[in-house]
Amino acid sequence: MTKSNSNTLFGISIALFALGLFCFITFWLMYLGFGLMILGTILCLLSRKKWFYKVLLIGLPFGFVAFTFLNAMEIPERYLIPEDFRGVVYVIFDQENGKEKEYEGIHRVYRIPENGILFTKFSQNDDVYTFQEFFFVDSNGIRKELGELDNRHFNGPNTINPRATEPPRDSLVVFNERTTGRILAADGQNYYNYKALTVGVYNNIEKWDYIDLQDIEKAKKEQLKE
Numbered sequence: 001m002t003k004s005n006s007n008t009l010f011g012i013s014i015a016l017f018a019l020g021l022f023c024f025i026t027f028w029l030m031y032l033g034f035g036l037m038i039l040g041t042i043l044c045l046l047s048r049k050k051w052f053y054k055v056l057l058i059g060l061p062f063g064f065v066a067f068t069f070l071n072a073m074e075i076p077e078r079y080l081i082p083e084d085f086r087g088v089v090y091v092i093f094d095q096e097n098g099k100e101k102e103y104e105g106i107h108r109v110y111r112i113p114e115n116g117i118l119f120t121k122f123s124q125n126d127d128v129y130t131f132q133e134f135f136f137v138d139s140n141g142i143r144k145e146l147g148e149l150d151n152r153h154f155n156g157p158n159t160i161n162p163r164a165t166e167p168p169r170d171s172l173v174v175f176n177e178r179t180t181g182r183i184l185a186a187d188g189q190n191y192y193n194y195k196a197l198t199v200g201v202y203n204n205i206e207k208w209d210y211i212d213l214q215d216i217e218k219a220k221k222e223q224l225k226e
Contacts, residue, residue: 006048016040076131
């Protein structure tokens with residue numbers, strides 16, 4: 001292969017990678033983008049350019065694609081809740097003095113304290129609803145998995161179309177685990193970004209995902225003392 005032909009192949013591969021990345025970013029043409037990048041890889045490898053340039057040309061686009069996928073992945077979450085806790089659990093994110101990040105395998109771990117309010121250094125993990133696990137943990141560290149329900153599974157006084165059947169109202173489960181929100185802190189400048197869920201038996205639950213700023217501020221001061 002002549003040097004001219006090699007340069008031509010390398011130039012075409014650059015163009016294919018550029019077009020492939022553009023298609024990938026548009027999302028709807030993602031598969032076409034992958035095809036163009038694979039073709040670009042083949043032409044790049046066939047050229048007589050130095051391996052340094054080949055690795056650079058192939059590595060950067062595929063590295064960008066890998067980073068994009070990893071950044072968009074839903075990271076599984078595992079909630080460890082004291083076995084005697086009943087009420088609303090809050091996980092408050094992006095706290096400089098919050099609990100250190102903890103993982104079990106690929107799972108984020110949220111160790112909920114006795115008051116139910118966890119301040120964590122984790123950033124909010126959006127839209128992770130199918131990859132959440134909830135456990136009661138006793139004093140010996142033994143875990144018992146909790147089921148999940150929504151309060152809308154039950155007929156209430158304001159239910160327009162009552163369900164023919166309901167789950168057992170004495171089931172001790174996690175309710176409304178998809179609740180997220182933000183609330184203005186007492187300083188009037190910062191916000192608390194949080195996830196909330198309710199632990200209990202349907203008939204005994206007195207409030208549904210109601211955040212009390214005074215409780216949050218009090219819990220934060222208590223944690224800073226630890």
